[in-house]
Amino acid sequence: MSGDNSAGDVYVTLRNLLNSIQCIRDRVRDGESNTSDGAFNLSNFWGTLNQAVKSVSQEVTKISLAFSKPPLPSLQDGEKLADSILKSVLTLSTVYYWLPKSQGVTLRRQIRDATVEVLEGVSQLVEVILSSPLQSLTQDQLTSTGTVWSACDQFTQLPQDNKAAVLVVLSAQTGVVKDALEEIEQALSDAQDPFSDVLDDDEGEEPRGNQDTYWSDKDRQVIGPCQGLMKASTACLRKLTSAVKANGDVTSAQTLAQLDDLADMGKGVSPSVDDLALSLYPPMDYSSVENNVSKLAALLKKLLQIIRSSHVCGEAELVWVQFLDGAVDHNLHKARDLIQQGS
Template sequence: MSADNSRSDVLLPLRNLCNSVRCSRDRVRDGESNECSGTFSLSNFWEILSEAVKATSQEATKLSLIFSKPPPPSEEDCAKIAESVQKSVLTLSTVYFWLPKSQGITLRKVVRDATAEVLDGLHQLLDVILSSPVQSLSQEQLMSTGGVWAACDQFNQLPKDNRSAVSGVLTSYVGLVKDALEEMEQALAETQDPFGDVVVDDDDDEGIGGRGNQDTY
């Protein structure tokens, strides 16, 4: 068996994981929330979601480290890390779907976008690892790992209820309108009279260089 075929067999669990993460990301982007049949606790949701995000970040770190230096991981080790990452991905996406629409469409959109960003970052990391030599830690892999961390860290700044989410959206709109008005005012201030550089002598409108009421040809 050639070295390329051997490496392909080792990375097969990672290829399957990459496809699974992509499917989970797309499902989060396009899927509908589960109907809440009982009492929903928003505080409990955030607590569990926070743990799921933290676990996903940790798994991304482990994944990047195991493929950062020689020797390359064995087929068994590759299968184990793929299974561990897959578990964290399924947990994260499942917890997201717990958030019902009754808690607010705006809040759900904010959480959806943040969750999809984590999964997208993880998918990019897997894609980089699969396309790079096992024995090296490329700059692209470092950046992809950092991208997952950043996507996970942003959950700490997310609004925790729909009122805060709506307020954040309105604030961003106000900022955009304010910037647009400032740009318009600046443009108007910079607009000059096309004859502004012509000096008019009030004492002699008909003099040379004057701009009187007489047509000139």
């Protein structure tokens, strides 16, 4: 009977711990950073943050081991474990809050997401321990512990300043846009039917005659300038990445804010390219294609305008900014002309 009471008491301790961690996680996810008008030492911040992350990883290991085999921790030991892990989680969230927006919103978002991932992992581990037979190590518990370790380890890979954080965003966008362009090019080169690889009947029945799965000659003509816009998107992101690498500055509030603006505008490119790419598959709705072409062109011209007025744009960058601006206009007008022919 006493053993049952002990298990029940430890269960209550773990349940309280879980509730506290979830509250901290939600505050980090939705909360604002401290405002800081004074000097902020980014290097000191990283040293303290990495130490806090290391502490969470160590405490997670302790609690996982404690509940992996008999005997069950006593109530007193269970409370000590819960207090230690809660303290480490609170410290991590507190150090995160030290980072002011003035160091760059893009950097702060990436550190916030990494912090939330750790807190979410710790929360899931405690849930697994609660839902598993106490005193037994389950595969779920092993997996959850490993998930927290991985989330903690990724802090060493995080960008160390806002310039590096913006480069992470631009690199991801470039990869997605490049993939979308390659998919369209592959579909065009494969066959007349872009759905042949997913819709062919394996049972050898009559081939289907649905022309809605084929591109007409006009469709293929319209796709040309749409591809041109997608290529301009890739070029713009690649060139912008190089400009940020070469000229990006994190020493003033103005340049930090400009880097954030570039990242925010850059993040809109891949969804807009995806929308255009999807609208190109048959049966092609020309009004939808024209709408997506116009949206992507407007976004690219706005991004090029922001690049032109930012500190990353020197004389060398101005050449490609002007070239791409002209390329966007050319492909936009060509796509519209082709769509409206014969309509």
